[in-house]
Amino acid sequence: MKFSGFKVVKEALTGYKGYGPLWRNPDPKPAYDIIIVGGGGHGLAAAYYLAKEFGMTNIAVLEKGWLGSGNIGRNTTIIRSNYLLPGNQPFYEYSMKLWENLEQDTNFNSMVSQRSILNLIHSDGQRDAYRRRGNSMMISGAGGQLLSRAEVKEMVPFLNFDNARFPIKGGLMQKRAGTARHDGVAWGYARGADMRGVDLIQNCEVTGFKIENGKVLGVETSRGFIGAKKVGVSVAGSSGRVMDMAGMRLPIESHVLQAFVSEGLKPVIPGVITFGAGHFYVSQSDKGGLVFGGDIDGYNSYAQRGNLPVVEDVLEGGMALMPMIGRARLLRSWGGIMDMSMDGSPIIDKTHIDGLYFNGGWCYGGFKATPAAGMTFAHLLATDKPHDTAKAYRFDRFNRGYVIDEKGVGAQPNLH
Amino acid sequence: MLIPHPLLGLRDSQEFTYLGDASLMNRPDPSAPDAEAAFCDYVFLRNNPAGVHRELWFHEQGDRSWLIVTRNTVTHEILGAELATDVKLGGAQ
Numbered sequence: 001m002k003f004s005g006f007k008v009v010k011e012a013l014t015g016y017k018g019y020g021p022l023w024r025n026p027d028p029k030p031a032y033d034i035i036i037v038g039g040g041g042h043g044l045a046a047a048y049y050l051a052k053e054f055g056m057t058n059i060a061v062l063e064k065g066w067l068g069s070g071n072i073g074r075n076t077t078i079i080r081s082n083y084l085l086p087g088n089q090p091f092y093e094y095s096m097k098l099w100e101n102l103e104q105d106t107n108f109n110s111m112v113s114q115r116s117i118l119n120l121i122h123s124d125g126q127r128d129a130y131r132r133r134g135n136s137m138m139i140s141g142a143g144g145q146l147l148s149r150a151e152v153k154e155m156v157p158f159l160n161f162d163n164a165r166f167p168i169k170g171g172l173m174q175k176r177a178g179t180a181r182h183d184g185v186a187w188g189y190a191r192g193a194d195m196r197g198v199d200l201i202q203n204c205e206v207t208g209f210k211i212e213n214g215k216v217l218g219v220e221t222s223r224g225f226i227g228a229k230k231v232g233v234s235v236a237g238s239s240g241r242v243m244d245m246a247g248m249r250l251p252i253e254s255h256v257l258q259a260f261v262s263e264g265l266k267p268v269i270p271g272v273i274t275f276g277a278g279h280f281y282v283s284q285s286d287k288g289g290l291v292f293g294g295d296i297d298g299y300n301s302y303a304q305r306g307n308l309p310v311v312e313d314v315l316e317g318g319m320a321l322m323p324m325i326g327r328a329r330l331l332r333s334w335g336g337i338m339d340m341s342m343d344g345s346p347i348i349d350k351t352h353i354d355g356l357y358f359n360g361g362w363c364y365g366g367f368k369a370t371p372a373a374g375m376t377f378a379h380l381l382a383t384d385k386p387h388d389t390a391k392a393y394r395f396d397r398f399n400r401g402y403v404i405d406e407k408g409v410g411a412q413p414n415l416h
Numbered sequence: 417m418l419i420p421h422p423l424l425g426l427r428d429s430q431e432f433t434y435l436g437d438a439s440l441m442n443r444p445d446p447s448a449p450d451a452e453a454a455f456c457d458y459v460f461l462r463n464n465p466a467g468v469h470r471e472l473w474f475h476e477q478g479d480r481s482w483l484i485v486t487r488n489t490v491t492h493e494i495l496g497a498e499l500a501t502d503v504k505l506g507g508a509q
Binding site for chain 1: 417429430434435436437453456457459460461462463464465466469471487489490491492
């Protein structure tokens with residue numbers, strides 16, 4: 001089944017009888033070439049690119065719940081490539097290029113909307129820092145513009161420009177950034193992988209690894225043993241729990257991040273806006289709700305819910321930035337579990353166990369990375385070599401002293 | 417969350433700053449032959465359990481004592497708190 005404008009018209013005239021399920025629901029086979037643990041955005045993207053770009057189809061994705069039930073379904077949907085460090089920025093720019101062609105590639109409407117991101121500047125020092133970041137973005141081809149206060153004011157006049165403590169002095173804008181329909185991303189990849197023969201196995205929890213003589217032979221699951229030549233783990237949020245079954249300790253702590261959505265409003269916020277003096281980022285969904293978030297709660301957590309002090313902190317940030325937000329009612333808030341790594345950057349690497357590969361440590365930036373994380377993890381699984389843009393994301397960067405600490409706060413995961 | 421401070425009673429967790437796993441009190445011996453590898457593990461690797469976790473909280477806006485709080489990371493239930501100075505985990509202080 002191929003989606004097209006013609007298909008939409010045809011189905012409208014024939015009672016929508018031609019739409020079937022987007023993917024099969026197969027039982028697991030006894031063994032596969034590659035098993036990917038985790039049917040979230042990254043796992044499904046990896047399976048999709050393994051099938052499409054590397055021609056491997058004897059693959060299973062094992063998911064303990066339903067497809068896309070983790071962080072791909074609970075993030076704030078922002079996509080951007082405005083990083084600073086050379087280990088990060090080319091990777092995120094590669095991801096942005098994949099986003100730009102995602103819908104044509106997967107033949108699925110993921111509602112990628114390049115509506116821009118605006119990082120606000122509140123001090124002269126911050127302007128210098130953003131100018132440096134903008135230069136780093138331009139080197140990678142991501143583009144970026146430094147805006148004056150007047151230019152920002154013309155674009156988003158509703159912000160509080162004369163806040164006594166944090167007046168707005170300008171902004172760094174990336175026009176190619178924006179948002180995407182988070183569930184649609186997972187569904188597009190799932191459908192594309194399934195069409196190419198990948199088995200997507202839901203309600204199948206991995207309960208252990210079978211490892212003999214330093215080599216992985218398969219996984220024990222709630223639906224029995226499944227053999228595999230290679231196993232790729234892509235379970236952000238649960239990385240600690242899953243890799244513990246392989247006897248590995250990780251440079252990762254699990255933390256809870258909350259997100260919020262307001263009642264539906266008329267279009268008011270043109271793109272993504274971030275507050276530079278606190279931690280607050282907001283965009284408006286196509287349904288009209290303001291989607292926003294802030295800091296993680298700051299203590300180890302595997303509970304998919306947070307506590308009220310952070311709710312207050314995030315909303316205070318919102319009020320300081322755009323007082324009009326106080327007129328909107330909060331509709332929902334929820335929490336997701338983040339792999340907070342020791343330097344704030346991810347890991348896509350082999351482990352010391354032969355045939356066991358790991359993708360995780362995405363902190364709270366995993367959504368925008370979905371296409372590139374899938375592609376580079378697929379590259380690693382298929383060729384045993386890291387993709388050019390993901391060479392820095394190695395396990396051993398910590399003991400070799402090559403950490404990628406975008407924020408410069410050191411090995412303190414709750415501060416990244 | 418309310419933390420049962422051994423000296424001050426129930427205190428709001430907002431008064432505290434969180435550091436992490438209580439094993440951070442066990443600093444490795446810097447003169448040991450394997451000190452480099454031991455420090456690398458100490459600084460970067462964590463057990464990160466889902467369930468009971470012993471962790472360091474600093475009473476920054478209170479009596480500025482370090483507490484070891486025992487807390488369930490799945491439910492956020494706090495099971496107890498001790499003064500870090502009362503706890504000998506071994507190694508240097």
